[in-house]
Amino acid sequence: GAVVSQxxxxxxxxxxxxxxxxxxxxxxxxxxxxxxRQFPKQSLMLMATSNEGSKATYEQxxxxxxxxxxHASLTLSTLTVTSAHPEDSSFYICSARxxxxxxxxxxxxxxxxxxx
Amino acid sequence: xxxxxxxxxxxxxxxxxxxxxxxxYETRDTTYYLFWxxxxxxxxxxxxxxxxxxxxxxxxxxxxxxxxxxSTSSFNFTITASQVVDSAVYFCxxxxxxxxxxxxxxxLTINP
Numbered sequence: 001g002a003v004v005s006q007x008x009x010x011x012x013x014x015x016x017x018x019x020x021x022x023x024x025x026x027x028x029x030x031x032x033x034x035x036x037r038q039f040p041k042q043s044l045m046l047m048a049t050s051n052e053g054s055k056a057t058y059e060q061x062x063x064x065x066x067x068x069x070x071h072a073s074l075t076l077s078t079l080t081v082t083s084a085h086p087e088d089s090s091f092y093i094c095s096a097r098x099x100x101x102x103x104x105x106x107x108x109x110x111x112x113x114x115x116x
Numbered sequence: 117x118x119x120x121x122x123x124x125x126x127x128x129x130x131x132x133x134x135x136x137x138x139x140x141y142e143t144r145d146t147t148y149y150l151f152w153x154x155x156x157x158x159x160x161x162x163x164x165x166x167x168x169x170x171x172x173x174x175x176x177x178x179x180x181x182x183x184x185x186x187s188t189s190s191f192n193f194t195i196t197a198s199q200v201v202d203s204a205v206y207f208c209x210x211x212x213x214x215x216x217x218x219x220x221x222x223x224l225t226i227n228p
Contacts, residue, residue, distance in 0.1 A: 034215065034216065041223075042220075042221075043207065043218045043219065043220045043221050044161075044207070044218045045218075046215055046216070046217070049214070049215060091159055093159075093161065095216070102149075102168075104163070104166055105151075105211070105216055107153075107160070107161040107163075109159070109160040110159045110160060110161075112159070
């Protein structure tokens with residue numbers, strides 16, 4: 001079955017630094033990738049949608065300059081949290097879709113970010 | 117706009133009891149997909165089922181069953197003879213043409 005690898009699984013960084021999270025589709029080409037954020041005991045909130053070779057579409061309220069998304073190839077998307085602050089500490093999870101919306105979604109295993 | 121409501125925030129039952137998790141959705145799309153995911157404490161999302169809007173047949177998979185009723189915009193999930201390993205957060209989700217939207221989740225605890 002389809003597999004999405006997300007790396008790292010956890011990261012601790014200092015306030016003010018940037019952190020990059022990678023999401024790779026291992027056995028399929030992901031035309032669309034999604035990034036979600038999940039605070040403790042809350043639901044998954046969509047942050048942005050990215051199509052390969054295009055700029056990401058951000059959800060309302062998500063800072064584009066803070067959460068940089070790159071989808072340069074059909075198998076890799078990255079989320080960079082710039083100038084991280086403690087309030088950015090959260091669980092970030094990516095999802096990839098092979099084709100149109102009738103395809104299913106494959107999720108990565110998530111990245112737990114702690115900013116100290 | 118799409119919306120998924122899981123009114124049950126937390127459910128706690130004793131092992132072997134049956135339990136139903138409710139899911140109500142809103143969408144203006146005529147074609148859409150509904151999903152259920154399980155999220156254990158480790159955090160990864162485990163896919164359970166996908167159902168398209170034209171298929172209202174109920175489905176059974178082992179101890180799991182799903183009841184899709186378009187008339188009430190509901191897609192409920194029942195676990196029969198629950199086990200401690202079923203303890204997790206369960207999410208119902210709705211996908212239209214653009215994105216996948218999640219409900220608030222139901223935290224299910226199965227006590228031995």
